Amino acid sequence: MSAPFRIEARDPGSRARAGVLRTAHGDVRTPAFVPLATKATVKGLEAREVAELGYDMVLGNAFHLFLDPGHELIARFGGLHEFMRWDGPIITDSGGFQVFSMGHGGVADEIKGRSTGARHSAILAIEEEGVRFRSYLDGSVRFMAPETSMEVQAALGSDLALVFDECTPFHVDRDYTARSTERTHRWLRRCLDWHAAHGPEGQLVYGIVQGGVYEDLRAESTDAVAASGCDGIAIGGSLGGEKEQIYEVVGWTTGRLPDERPRHLLGIGDVDDLIRGVELGIDHFDCAMPTRLGRHGHALVPDPEHRWRVDLSAARWRDSREPILDGCPCPACAGGYPRGYLRYLLKGRELTGQRLVTLHNLAFLARLMADLRGAILAGTLGEVAVALRAGAAPGLNSSAAAS
RNA sequence: UCCGGGGUAGCUCAACGGCAGAGCAAUCGGCUGUUAACCGAUAGGUUGUGGGUUCGAAUCCCACCCCCGGAG
Secondary structure, X not given: OOOOEEEEEEOOOOOOEEEEEEEOOEEEEEOEEEEEOOOOOOOOOOHHXXXXXXXXXXXXXXXXXXXXXXXXXXXXXXXXXXXXXXXXXXXXXXXXXXXXXXXXXXXXXXXXXXXXXXXXXXXXEEOOOOEEEEOOOOOOEEEEOHHHHXXXXXXXXXXXXXXXXXXXXXXXOHHHHHHHHHHHHHHHHHHHHHHHHHOOOXXXXXXXXXXXXXXXXXXXXXXXXXXXXXXXXXXXXXXXXXXXXXXXXXXXXXXXXXXXXXXXXXXXXXXXXXXXXXXXXXXXXXXXXXXXXXXXXXXXXXXXXXXXXXXXXXXXXXXXXXXXXXXXXXXXXXXXXXXXXXXXXXXXXXXXXXXXXXXXXXXXXXXXXXXXXXXXXHOOHHHHHHHHHOOOXXXXXXOOOXX
16 A cells, blocks of 8 residues: 655754655644543543644543443444544554553653652553553453554554553663563564454554663664554653653654654653654654643643743632733634633633633644644744744744744 | 520631641642543641630630620
8 A cells, every 4th residue: 555654845954844644534734743532532622622623633542441431332333433423533552651650650750750669550460471450440450462452452443553562661770671672572563463464454553662761772672663564653661851861862763763654752742842853753742731731720822931831720810801822713712711711710620611721722732733834844944943942822923834 | 685606727617625737729839652620849827805724725714805596
C-alpha cells in the first residue's frame, strides 16, 4: 500500500516537517496535538465538540478500556469509533505506560525525576511473557501480554495502534533500563507478529523507542524500532528530569530516524515543549495537560512568564469581566463568558466551568499547532516560533501566518 | 420579662478540666503515553466581655453583652 504519511514541507532551519497522515478514518494534518480520550471520552466534551475545535485525531487507551468496559463489549458496538461516536482517526495507547505508572508511582514525579522510588505497587510481576497486575477497579488479578494489548487494540478498531512497551522510569539504573529496553524490543517483535497475523485491515502500528536518558541506549532503541518495519515511531519512557534534558533525549532519536515515517512524542504537551518538539521533528503529540489543567481551572494563555497558564479560580478574578483571552474564538471566549463567571463556576465545581476551560485549552493548542504547521508550509517557522515563545497569541497574531 | 439553646479561624462547626482542630474560603505551589472535576503546602485564634474556682479553664461557677427558638 502507499505510504500512509506524506511530508508536504520541511523547515530549512530545523528538523520540523508538515505533512498528512492518511488513516482508515481520514487524514491527520501534522504537526498535530492529539487530545486524550483515555476512557473513550475527552473528559467533559462530546466527540463533535472536539472535532469542531479542529482536531483530526484522539487517543484512547487499551489498558483502561480493557478493564472497563472491556474490549469485547466495545467490539459488539462495532468498535471504538462507533462506541464513542468519533468518526475520525483514533490512536490507541497500548497500556505499557500504565504498567510503568502502577509500578512506579505518578508520571509527574517520574518524568521530572522527583520520585523517591516505588510506592505501593499494583504490579504483581513483570515477566518476559507479560505483566500480571491487580485491577484498580475490583482488585482482580489480570494479565496483559504484548499480544493481549494488540488484541484489545484490534477489537477497538483503532486506526493507529501502539506496541506494548515497558515505560522505563527515571529512577532506575542504567542496567535495568538496558534490560527493560531489550525486552521492549522483543515485545515489539511479538506485537508486530501478532498484528501481521490478526491485525485489522488498515490499522497502522507504531513502535516505541525506549532507552531512558542514556544516549547509546536511545540510539540502539531507535535503530531497533526503525528496523522493525513498523509504520511509525513513538518516543516514550522517561525523557529526563528537566526540559533541556527532555529535548536532548528526543533529539537523539529524531536525529537518527528515517525521516519518511511519522513520529509521535508520547505524553508531552506544555506549550514550549510542543514548539520545541516540532522543531525536533515530531509529527504528533498527546498529553493530559490541556484537559486536566482545564478541569483544575487553569487556562492556557500566551504568557511565557507564567508557563502559558492562568489560574482562573483565583479570587482576583472575582470581579473580572474580561474573557480568558481577548479575540479567542473558542466557545468560552467567543461565548463572552467573563473570568469572574468562570471563577465562580470553577470554585463551585460546576461542570460547565470545567468544560469551558477544557474547550478553551484545546482550542488554544489546536491553533498553536495550526500556526506551527502553517509556518512550516510557508517557510516561516523560525520567526513564528520566536513570536510564539515571546507570547504571541496562536491564531490571533498576524506574525504567525496561518495557512 | 421568663425558660431553653448558643457565641471558638473569614464562614459552618469540633474539642466539654490537660498542647484549640477540621471542612470550606484565602494565599502559594504542583499537574506532561489521565485510576486525578485532583494533590500538596502556608497563613489564619486574647475561644463574646469581666471576674472567680483550679497546679491547669474554650470547658466548671457568677455577672453582663449579643444571637436563635419557645412561653407570656
